[in-house]
Amino acid sequence: MKKYFLSLFIIVGSFSAALPQSAVEVREAKIDSILSLMTLEEKVAMCHAQSKFSSAGVPRLGIPEVWMSDGPHGVRAEINWDNWGYAGWTNDSITAFPALTALAASFNPELSADYGMAIGEEARYREKDILLGPGVNIYRTPLNGRNFEYMGEDPFLASKMVVPYIQNVQKNGVAACVKHYALNNQEKWRGHIDVQVSDRALYEIYLPAFKAAIIEGEAWSIMGAYNQFRGQHCCHNEILLNDILKKDWGFDGVVVTDWGGAHDTDEAAKYGLDIEMGTWTNGLTSSTAFAYSNYYLADPFEKKLKDGELAEELVDDKVRRILRLIYRTSLDSDRPLGRVNNKEHHEVARKVATEGIVLLKNEDDFFPIDPEKKMKIAVIGENATRMMTKGGGSSELKAQFEISPLQGIQERYKNAEILYSMGYASGAPVYGRELPSPYDADSLRAAALETVKGADVVLFFGGLNKNHYQDCEGGDRLEYGLPFGQDELLKQIAEVNPNLGLVLISGNAVEMPWLSEVKGLMQGWYLGSMAGHALADVISGDVNPSGKMPFSIPKKLNDNAAHSYGEISYPGDSIKQVYKEDILVGYRWHDTKKITPQYAFGYGLTYSDFEISDVKTEASTYGLDETIKVTLTLKNTGDRAGKEVVQLYVGKKKSKVKRATKELKSFAKVIVEAGMSQEIEMEVAVRDLAYYNESISDWQIEKGSYQIYVGQASDDISEVLTVKVN
Structure with missing residues (x-):
């Protein structure tokens, strides 16, 4: 081992002693020297996972492992080495930041920079090399389970918001991994659906934010999507990865699969994939001693290289990119130390949340509600107390704390009598399954109607949650309306007490048959650790709302472009789908077809x-x-x-x-x-x-x-x- 270290030292040192070179030239020379010392087995080992969230280094050459973590709204809790269970650490709690729909609704790139810096510091503190986010897939349908992770329906807005996020994450020596490239605009059949879209729609609508992330943001990594595009999976797609990303855009970073996104050794080798993660879902489906060796870019890849079926320059390109990422992250001598759960991060989370909240309706100046006035406030709804950092799939978080809307109201309205009733209830958040509520719906409804009697103000915290079939990875929503009987409950409450305001906690548009019955309406998103304080800031008038809708809210589902063309457009026929609306996504559709939305893109009231x-x-x-x-x-x-x-x-x-x-x-x-x-x-x-x-x-x-x-x-x-x- 000493011989190899000495060789590496001599080679790298000789470059340092040569004529002045740029830092990039020096780095690239180091990478070439390391490649010359590596065995084929060591190269291949770097191209696939060794655990749920890491890929291998080369210990004998001092090359560290690459450690990754979800997600775009906070650094996920530590996962076990080889299964999806949580490791049970006591020091992996973090600040939960607002979901990216809320960030997009702020229309404030400076806030996006603050967000990126804060989350980058937390990822660095947790010793992560790649942060798996942000997401910039286009909001095409309000049924998409992962819309809350993205930046809305407009490619220009998403482009302007994603660049400062990436730049500031990476100032911490942590690679941003922009995702999911590309056309991953639904969860149903996401693993195989073949998306058919025109070149014009691809370039004008679905690629601009990714292009901005790579060219302007200079993202160091990118994650492929699960779905197919023109017959090839996006994680090894010749058009998307080789032609557009690496050739046209000059991307010099690492392409990472979404977990389980690789499907073929030859395609993975030839068509742009660099690191394969998550194949076979749990990593232990093989009877061999080390299941990761059976990944497509593992033993099968090595065999084809040794047999001459694949050129060694393919693996060299992948390893060169991985080494470049390592030099930008864990081998960067100027890498800062990071920090977590500090006051400044909480302030960033709160500011993003307050600027993202959108005031949609304010009849008779329902909002703001005077916090100094003595009155009785009835707070109704499961979402007033439910933790929204849990659930949602890979974006779920282990927040150090989460201020609920009810807590925020209680702490700001010291002079008011606050009464709370759940009103409705869902089941517990379990990934991939929909659990029934343990409560009796009729009893909850009756209690809520009793609670609102005689109240001066009713605040209903409803919407969606991060359960399966709500805003959650792995399954799209099943209906456009509110779940759990909320539509009916809202109408019944309005009959008992018409001084009713509604705060929608969701990452998606919902149908609004009760709109005429509520005096005030806010879009409250998933706001993270400081959610309750941020909502109380805006409800009380301490902060003047300034958020704008980053997507259109259609009056009915078929008013949405994707749904107007029937099942072949969404969700497809289970094999393929056709984006028949072409470039007319979101407000482009509503404007051009003269279909009035419930609330338009860019809409939002202030005080x-x-x-x-x-x-x-x-x-x-x-x-x-x-x-x-x-x-x-x-x-x-x-x-x-x-x-x-x-x-x-x-x-x-x-x-x-x-x-x-x-x-x-x-x-x-x-x-x-x-x-x-x-x-x-x-x-x-x-x-x-x-x-x-x-x-x-x-x-x-x-x-x-x-x-x-x-x-x-x-x-x-x-x-x-x-x-x-x-």
């Missing part, structure tokens, strides 16, 4: 009122390499300071190709004091107006007139301007 005026462009005609600059005045006409998100969309009415009416191209979140105005400048590069031309397999910009739409939601446009592109 202030804002007006947009004096919208102007710097010029009327622009060239290919120019930037369209739009200036405007935003005035706060309310009586309190508040934040507003000004949104800029672009459309082209007379186009030679099918287009959405308008597409988001810029946004700005600004704070304005009561009665004051602020000048805002927004920019759109002319090149960003290109569409993907399938006939030339490239981006193309049409000449002619374009419409600039400026407003406060996709359906709330204050001004439309026209510019010309030469």
Whole structure:
């Protein structure tokens, strides 16, 4: 062993003593020298799992293992070496951050940077090399069980929010692993469904956030999706991984399978996969002494390499990428130490939560509710007390604490009498199964109706939860309406006490047959450790809400584009599915087809009122390499300071190709004091107006007139301007 260490020292040292080289050149030279010392067996061993969440290093050469962890909203508790049971550590509790739908709803890239830094510090403290997140799959259907893990329906919003998250995670010497690449937009049949989508929709809708994560965010790793695309699984897909990711985008990092996402040795070897994880689900289905040796990129891979069926340059490329990741993480001498569960992280979680909460309805100024007033508040709903950091599949967390909505209300409303009744109940969170509630539904309903009698205010905390068939990995929702009898309960409560406000705890849109019966409505998401405090901040008015919907809420399920085309579009025929709506996803569909949503993309009220005026462009005609600059005045006409998100969309009415009416191209979140105005400048590069031309397999910009739409939601446009592109 000493001989190998000496050889490595001499080789690496000789580079250091040579003429000045960039850090990248030095690193790449080190990697080449290490590769020359490795046996074929050692190379292959680095390309597949050795445990549930680690892959092998090379001890004799001082190359460390690679340790990974879920997930995008917090660092998951320690899992046993070879099964999915928790290890039972006493020092693996963490801060639970809001789910990424809440982060996207903030429309605040600066907050995304804070989020990435905080979660990166916690991953580093836990000695993780790869954090399996963030997720940027597009919100295509409100039934998708994992929508809460993603950043909404718009590729531009997701792109702007994902880049600072990744950059700041990686400042901690922890690789972000953007997922699930690509087209993993449902959980039903996710392991095999073959997605058929046009090149134009692929490039314009489903790839931009991944492209931004790789090119702008410089993500060090990426996770393949479970599903197939054009007949190949996404974890070893020639088009997605070799052609687009590694060739076109120049990705120099590591492709990791989703757990169990590999299906073939030849394809895994040739078509872009670098590290295979989770094959055969529990790792111990083989009778051999070491089941991981039977992975597709393990013994079968090694045999094909030795027999000459596969070129050794294939394994060398994979190992080179893995070594590059190791040098960026565990072998980085400047890697910080990390920290966990500190006050600053709790403050980040709380701020993200408060800025993500969306006020959807506020009849008769139901919100804010005065926290100093003496009154009786009836708090109803299982979601007022249920821990939402548990359940949901791989994103579940072992939070050091979780402030429930009820606790948050109790601590903020010291002068009020708080009465609580569960009202409805679900079963316990168990991955892959739906358990029945242990409570009698009629008794719960009767108790809730009794509780609201005589209350000054009723706050109903309902929505979904992270059980199977709710917002949960492994199964899509079975219905668009609220589960567990909540629709009926809400109507009954409104009959007894009409001063009713509803806070939806969910990561998905829901049908709203009770909307006319509630005075106030908030979208409250899954907000993590500080959930109750953040909700109380906004309900009390301590914080002026500023969140905007990152996806459209259709009135009925068939108003959603994916569902409007029948089963072949969603969920498919169990073998394949066709994205028949093409580029018309979310608000693009509602706008273009003139289907009014319940609540539009970009919509969200505040306790202030804002007006947009004096919208102007710097010029009327622009060239290919120019930037369209739009200036405007935003005035706060309310009586309190508040934040507003000004949104800029672009459309082209007379186009030679099918287009959405308008597409988001810029946004700005600004704070304005009561009665004051602020000048805002927004920019759109002319090149960003290109569409993907399938006939030339490239981006193309049409000449002619374009419409600039400026407003406060996709359906709330204050001004439309026209510019010309030469």
